[in-house]
Amino acid sequence: MIQINERSMVPIYEQIVQAFKELIAKGALREGDKIPSVRELSAQLLINHNTVAKAYQELERQGVVASQRGKGAYVAKPAEEPGMERERVRQLRAELRRIAVEAHHLGIGSRQLADWFGEEIQRYGRDEHADRPQST
Amino acid sequence: MIQINERSMVPIYEQIVQAFKELIAKGALREGDKIPSVRELSAQLLINHNTVAKAYQELERQGVVASQRGKGAYVAKPAEEPGMERERVRQLRAELRRIAVEAHHLGIGSRQLADWFGEEIQRYGRDEHADRPQST
Amino acid sequence: MIQINERSMVPIYEQIVQAFKELIAKGALREGDKIPSVRELSAQLLINHNTVAKAYQELERQGVVASQRGKGAYVAKPAEEPGMERERVRQLRAELRRIAVEAHHLGIGSRQLADWFGEEIQRYGRDEHADRPQST
Amino acid sequence: MIQINERSMVPIYEQIVQAFKELIAKGALREGDKIPSVRELSAQLLINHNTVAKAYQELERQGVVASQRGKGAYVAKPAEEPGMERERVRQLRAELRRIAVEAHHLGIGSRQLADWFGEEIQRYGRDEHADRPQST
DNA sequence: GTGGTCTAGACCACT
DNA sequence: GTGGTCTAGACCACC
Incomplete structure (x- = not known):
């Protein structure tokens, strides 16, 4: 679902942010869809969970996703x-x-x-x- | 001639590189034109001369300008x-x-x-x- | 692992670049091997860390090594x-x-x-x- | 007779030294041949005469040419x-x-x-x- | 005068 | 902890 390039100059957390925004922009993810949990994604991408958490914070700050306490994060309404x-x-x-x-x-x-x-x-x-x- | 944004995330030396490439792209600087000396520009921009030197080295590496020992740097032939x-x-x-x-x-x-x-x-x-x- | 000649005309950072390329050319360092951190090597060679950093940047520019933010630098694939x-x-x-x-x-x-x-x-x-x- | 590359990284005076050594090595200049005067060569190459003088000093230091007071410089015996x-x-x-x-x-x-x-x-x-x- | 190199010490972003 | 950037100030080679 998401491809990370370890050797890119752009930080991993940024790559994650961009990847989600791309999926949404092209319609692969739609409003209300659940995005994977921090642990799930970090396990899948083989990267530190702090890095994923930072990406999610950034996505939330930008209003792209919205977390719901204890339930996970969902694609927000544009x-x-x-x-x-x-x-x-x-x-x-x-x-x-x-x-x-x-x-x-x-x-x-x-x-x-x-x-x-x-x-x-x-x-x-x-x-x-x-x-x-x-x-x- | 060149504007630096101290508070930008993009490093000063990068801003200088981009500024010169912009001036050349829009024709304000042409092949063979002399660009200001490292010390001159650093004084003008109120930044350290090493920062300017780094920018100039990068420009030279990219083949945008060519420096001549003891004489200064000139816009290179594309x-x-x-x-x-x-x-x-x-x-x-x-x-x-x-x-x-x-x-x-x-x-x-x-x-x-x-x-x-x-x-x-x-x-x-x-x-x-x-x-x-x-x-x- | 690396010998620096303080009195040589060739700049220290260049000597470091050459030394690594030599180690790789003769097979002592191979693709994926980690090279010492900037601070580690600068301490070992008793030189300023910026000098080592400059050498590493040059090696990266030449595609000989690839650095990963916060993780160190590795010998790149030729x-x-x-x-x-x-x-x-x-x-x-x-x-x-x-x-x-x-x-x-x-x-x-x-x-x-x-x-x-x-x-x-x-x-x-x-x-x-x-x-x-x-x-x- | 001699070609100078203004934009080369190697200093002009060095280029002159190398050029003479090349001419001698391939036999175009032989023992006893006169080499042009400093003024003559500097005029011909359109460079500062100090630069040519430095080159000649270096050639003499290396024993490649020998100056004879008031008569000019000649290719020395190997x-x-x-x-x-x-x-x-x-x-x-x-x-x-x-x-x-x-x-x-x-x-x-x-x-x-x-x-x-x-x-x-x-x-x-x-x-x-x-x-x-x-x-x- | 020019650019090139080096040191010392500082701050920052990323993992 | 890592590398990346910047400053301040110094010395050198070249022209």
């Missing part, structure tokens, strides 16, 4: 009025810029880059309003 | 056959996915996201071949 | 398709020429020189393909 | 009893080892490496004694 928390949006745009710059120096053409992003958006993107067909 | 170093390209695509997922959870629509990226590409992107008109 | 990075190969051939010239001026005969190199190759060389007998 | 200055020979062998190790990590096979060195030796090597035919 924020009604989508946060648009300014700071994180600003950060996201900065990352878009960074990637554009990086691609430039790697010799990747604009066309190619936009296409790649298009693919990802198609899989993980959020369709704006159901009333607008053929978005993206 | 690699003729731009590596397309597989590992870094793979990483870049992973970042695109991560951003798509992130945006989903922030409630940002696909359309909006693609538009934002389009803006960045327009500023920093690399036009594929000069012989193809109206590209970008 | 690149499957060894880059044959053109620039570095070109440089290596230039060094071979330089040594031939140097030997000439030191009055070292061709035969002697080739023999010496043969010895080193035997210890540190890479056998081409296991399926080709009598290689080396 | 040391009768070839120095075999122990320290430099030791250093040369260390370089051979380093190259063997480097080649290993670059994925260069022993056979290939030995062949390359053979080529260089053929061009720049010193035949032991004229009485031994087909040496190398």
Whole structure:
């Protein structure tokens, strides 16, 4: 269900956070679904349970999951009025810029880059309003 | 010329590296231009000279600038056959996915996201071949 | 395990890099083996820990070892398709020429020189393909 | 006659030293030949004359050329009893080892490496004694 | 003047 | 405990 790359530069707990957000974004996990317990997941991934716990805390902080005392954690309802928390949006745009710059120096053409992003958006993107067909 | 964010999680030397790559990508710095000396920049940014030196070494390692002993550093000629170093390209695509997922959870629509990226590409992107008109 | 020459012109961190590459080339260190921690080695060699850290970062950059946050560094799997990075190969051939010239001026005969190199190759060389007998 | 690479890591004065030693090793310059004056060469290479002067000092120190007051410098007679200055020979062998190790990590096979060195030796090597035919 | 290296000592994030 | 980053201040080689 989740793949961890021990040798990646990105911290393991972050990888876990991202993995869950990915599963949710592509619809493999839906609102109300139970996510595995800390112990279960740590056993399965062969990593320290503190690392998993840290990931879950982060997921909860971001409002992606919600723990219910003694019952485990569940995928939360997506924020009604989508946060648009300014700071994180600003950060996201900065990352878009960074990637554009990086691609430039790697010799990747604009066309190619936009296409790649298009693919990802198609899989993980959020369709704006159901009333607008053929978005993206 | 360069802005440093002391409170950012991304290390100062990385910020410097990115800033120069940005200036080059958008054409504000061109091949052969001299970049400020280590001491000059460190004085200007009010940071330690070693931090700047580390950034410059990284830029040199990436082939973005070339230093000449006792003379300073200059913007290098972009690699003729731009590596397309597989590992870094793979990483870049992973970042695109991560951003798509992130945006989903922030409630940002696909359309909006693609538009934002389009803006960045327009500023920093690399036009594929000069012989193809109206590209970008 | 590693010997540092304080008085050499070649920087300490470079000596460390070379020492590890030597240990790996001759098989004393193998894929997956743990290498000493930064602090451990710096204490043992009586040098500053930053110097060791710099060496380790260089080794990681070259893909010789891989560090894992909070766990230490390990000998990496040799690149499957060894880059044959053109620039570095070109440089290596230039060094071979330089040594031939140097030997000439030191009055070292061709035969002697080739023999010496043969010895080193035997210890540190890479056998081409296991399926080709009598290689080396 | 001499090519300088401004952007090389090896200092310019060293490049000059090596260039002369190369010319001598391959027979393009012979004992007694005059080498250009400091001013002449610095003008020709478009570099600072101090740099050329430093190179010439080094060549003289190594006994490769000999200056005659007011007349210029000439290629010296190769040391009768070839120095075999122990320290430099030791250093040369260390370089051979380093190259063997480097080649290993670059994925260069022993056979290939030995062949390359053979080529260089053929061009720049010193035949032991004229009485031994087909040496190398 | 330039960049490159090293030390000493500090703080932080990750496991 | 691990590696990663930063500062302060020093010395050196090159031009």
